[in-house]
Amino acid sequence: MQGKRSNQIVQNTAFLYFRMLLSMGIGLYASRIVLEVLGVEDFGVFNVVGGVVSMLTFLNNSLSSASQRFLTFELGKNNIMELSKVFNISVSIHLAIAGLVVLLAETVGLWFLYHKLSIPPERFDAALWVYHFCVLTAFFGILQAPYIAMIISREEMSLFAYISILETVLRLLIVYLLKVIMFDKLSLYGILTFSVSFFIFLLYWQLCRKRFVETRIKHFIWDRKRYIQILSFSGWVLNGNLAVVGYTQGVNILLNIFFGPAVNAARGIAFQLQNAVNNFSYNFQKAMNPQITKSYASGDMGLMHRLVFVSSKVTFFLTLIPCIPILIETNFFLEKWLGKFPDHTISFVRISVLITIISALSYSMIVSIHSTGTIKKFQLWEANILLMIVPISYFLLKKGGTPEVAYWTTLVLMIIAQSARVVIVSKAIDFKLYTYFNEVILRILLGLPLCLILPYWVFVNMNEGWSRLIILVVVVCISVGLSFYFLVCSKSEQRILNKVGFGFVAKFQALISRYSLNK
Structure with a gap:
């Protein structure tokens, strides 16, 4: 059973990484073209205007977490009737929240757009579109x-x-249409983005209606106890999502108020790169x-503890693979990716990467507490x-702080928050x-020096260029892999990795042999 679980995790991770690598490559290319076509000012306007709407969707993030938890819990108990009921209720609640978001966006959000944001007057009509x-x-x-929650559950x-790959390809098509259609580029970008969504x-x-019978809703179900259960869970998750809005879109708006759209453009670039790196590590999680x-749900707490500890270590070291090259080669990477980029982009990217490394340890803590359903104290x-x-960022910016102050504030409070999560x-x-300290933190600290020393040696002893970047990436992958296997993994974890690795190689060899015979 344990081998079956491990193979399933590896197979699912492989699909997610294939999706992520393609999405990341296309996304980074598309960002460069969009920045080039829109220009720094319009790119900043799009980020800050979209950020206002994102602020209003924080309710959805909490409900999505609740849907994911309750659907997966019922699957763990193999209760299909309750699974269908939970999905039905989740759709009803999401529909109500979607209506509420539209109402708030077209009233409160619109007022905020007119009276609080710093948008050049000549671009205001396009921003409204x-x-x-x-x-x-x-x-x-x-x-x-x-529907996404059901697929993942x-x-x-x-x-x-x-589906994610198709969405990425369609967003690449947006880039092409932006260049060939003669229309206001900022307005067109908004229209095409909506069309893809x-x-x-x-x-x-x-696809869900065809594949999963429990998603075929014929009428809405009223179950007061279930509604209260899901909404109560969502309400506490909401606290955490309010914080997410605070250190993402809230900081974005502060930067707009104090420094204008150009700094929002730098922040938009750093935020997109941060999301790409997050996806790299979060796919395993x-x-x-x-x-x-x-x-x-099945009451196997020993297995749960092992999964939590292992996922914390794996996610952390997977995060290091893209983060170390970006931290070391930030300037070269941005020049080759974007050509020209706004001021503050380099510092924003570097601090964002550090935030991402710390955040990697939080994922297993969050899913663990969500699994229990008792999340009040945690949230x-x-x-x-x-x-x-x-508020701390606002105070420091008001006192004359640079834009980087908001990012450093986020990093410090993220470290404090992670300590509280673990406790x-x-x-x-x-x-x-x-x-936890012995199995996760101590082993991470033991393996971290090897991950940093060899890449830094390459950086110091080679001239800047593609050759150094490629060799640096290879050295990072090797040093992280060796460090994780020999210094971070326990003996039992090494045996599992060996078993899964040999099983994966055997499947690959069988696939090649079958292909050769067919030829």
Whole structure:
């Protein structure tokens, strides 16, 4: 059974990484062209206007987490009737939230756009177009969330990967259309982005209806107890998502108020790169999440602890693979990716990468506490710490701080928040703090020097250029891999990796042999 679980995690991770690598490559290329076509000012306007809408969708993020948790929990208990009921209720709640977001966006959000944001007067009409289409994009993004939650709960990662790849290709098509269609580029970008989002929603809806019988809703179900259960869970998750809004879009708006759209453009570039790196590491965690929740639902706490510790270490070291080259070669990477880029981009990118490395340790803690369903204390502590990012940043910026102050504030509070997460989760799922320290933190500290020394030696002893970057990436992959296997993994974890690795190679060889025989 353990081997079956490991193979399933590896297979799902492989699909997610294939999707991520293609999406990252196309996304980075598309960003360069969009920045070039829109220009720094319009690119900054799009980021800050879209950010206002993103602020209003934080309700959806909490509901999506709740849907994911309850759907996976019922699958872990193999209760199909309750699974269908939970999905039905999730769709009903998401529909109500989507309507509420549109209402808030077209009233409060619109007032904020008119009276608070710093937008050049000659670009305001275009910004208004973008805003309304961002609202529509958010509406359908909220409606598709339960369908994505069902796919991930069912561990159908191949389906999720294929749709994501199609979405990425369509966003690449947007770049081409931006260059050939003679229309206001900022307005056109908003229209085309919405069109892709609407099409992807329809695709998720139709494929889930055909593949999963529990997603075929004929009438809405009223179950007061279930509604209260899901909404209560969502309400506490909401605290954490408010904090996410604070240290993402809240900081974005502060930068706009104090420094204008050009700094928003730098922040938009750093944020996109940060998301790409997050996806690199989170794909493994996404494959692990259903297993962690199902192990809790089945009462296998020993397995849950092992999955939490292993996923924390793997996610951290996977994060290092893209982060170390970006930290070392930031200037060269940005020049080759974007050509010209706004001031502050280099410092924003570097601090964002450090934030991402710390965040990698939080993923397993969050899914663990969500699995229990008892999240009040966790969310209160996490939210109260992270919500301080915005007022502290505002105070420091008001005192004359540079834009980087907001990023350094985020990094410090992220470290404090992670410490609080570990303490609370250790009590919730009953593991000892010293066990976590020995199995995760101590082993990470043991393996980290090897990951840094060899890449830094390459950086110091070679001239800047593609050759150094390529060799640096290869050295990082080798040093991280060796460090993780020999210094971070326990003997039992090494045996599992050997078994999974040999099994994967055997499957690959069998596939090649079958292909050769068919020829």
